[in-house]
Amino acid sequence: MPELPEVETIVRGLARRIVGDTITSVWIGSRPQPLRSLASEIVRTLEGTRIQGIRRAGKHIVFELAINNTAKATHSNAKVKLPRKRKQDALAPLESSANAFAHWVVHLGMTGRLVVCEPEAEIAKHTHLIATLASGRELRFIDPRMFGKLSVHAAAFDPGGVEPLDVDEETFVNLFHGRKTPIKSALLNQKLVRGVGNIYADESLFRAGIRPRRRASTITRAQLAKLYESVREVLREAIALGGSSISDYVDADGEEGFFQLQHRVYGREGEKCLVCKTPIRRVVLSGRSSHYCPNCQK
DNA sequence: ATACCGACCTGTCAGC
DNA sequence: TGCTGACAGGTCGGTA
Numbered sequence A: 001m002p003e004l005p006e007v008e009t010i011v012r013g014l015a016r017r018i019v020g021d022t023i024t025s026v027w028i029g030s031r032p033q034p035l036r037s038l039a040s041e042i043v044r045t046l047e048g049t050r051i052q053g054i055r056r057a058g059k060h061i062v063f064e065l066a067i068n069n070t071a072k073a074t075h076s077n078a079k080v081k082l083p084r085k086r087k088q089d090a091l092a093p094l095e096s097s098a099n100a101f102a103h104w105v106v107h108l109g110m111t112g113r114l115v116v117c118e119p120e121a122e123i124a125k126h127t128h129l130i131a132t133l134a135s136g137r138e139l140r141f142i143d144p145r146m147f148g149k150l151s152v153h154a155a156a157f158d159p160g161g162v163e164p165l166d167v168d169e170e171t172f173v174n175l176f177h178g179r180k181t182p183i184k185s186a187l188l189n190q191k192l193v194r195g196v197g198n199i200y201a202d203e204s205l206f207r208a209g210i211r212p213r214r215r216a217s218t219i220t221r222a223q224l225a226k227l228y229e230s231v232r233e234v235l236r237e238a239i240a241l242g243g244s245s246i247s248d249y250v251d252a253d254g255e256e257g258f259f260q261l262q263h264r265v266y267g268r269e270g271e272k273c274l275v276c277k278t279p280i281r282r283v284v285l286s287g288r289s290s291h292y293c294p295n296c297q298k
Numbered sequence B: 001a002t003a004c005c006g007a008c009c010t011g012t013c014a015g016c
Numbered sequence C: 001t002g003c004t005g006a007c008a009g010g011t012c013g014g015t016a
Helices: A004-018 A039-046 A084-096 A169-175 A183-188 A198-208 A221-240
Strands: A023-028 A049-057 A060-067 A101-107 A113-117 A127-133 A138-142 A149-153 A281-285 A288-292
Touching: A004 A049, A004 A060, A004 A113, A004 A221, A023 A039, A023 A049, A039 A101, A039 A149, A169 A221, A183 A198, A183 A288, A198 A221, A198 A288
Parallel strands: none
Antiparallel strands: A023 A127, A049 A060, A060 A101, A101 A149, A113 A138, A127 A138, A281 A288
């Protein structure tokens, strides 16, 4: 579901609402699919920490948690608990340092949502984690398809790839040098550029006038420079509009984004190109729908 | 290395 | 109304 602009919108919403709050207890559901760390480890890491910051790394949401001994919950309503001995052993290295931080990383997959709500709010189907906050509110992770991922890390989290909005043109252009893969596949490769997904790849390629199937190695430097600008322009515009809402995607405040109104090719198969009136074509490229104008894109 | 495919899951919607 | 199949914003692992 969410690509970079949606995740950025969600992160800003969350940061505004819960930075500075403390996680007092954590409940985790019985479905293990979204968990990339042990449930017990997630509970143990989150409980008692203060949310120092929330940032985005590609499509990942990273919670920076300050470990605060005095606020450590004396008990929790978590379903999963570790034996006392192991719990103490595992905590020792983190608590021994003066400024201990942990990182909670959330990837929303296709249908994941993070919502902040009052505890009496109805618990949605497919709720996999509930973090109770010292302010009295709850942070909940909901994900019907369970493609989302939750993990905790003691060290700084680095998903690889470059941030398209931070990288310079030279570095961006060089990422594609000599690659025979279709340019769209390269754009979707999170180890190269992080944060670009199916919608924004199609929209960026349209603005740059490049067909999704073009081999990256056959694209001129000038065209790649154009693509660099297109990717950044599309992402910035989408962030400014709060992301693309298709079906049920909403940000942390429950507000919809509006970038879907700006889509020029995505989801417009058969409709006229806004530039030249040629019908937009849809093809399947490595299993993903790809939309382009056969006249404007070469 | 790279490309293609199915798998992972549930929900929705169009068509019959 | 209800069934079936296609499709969905993301990744991962296997295979050729």
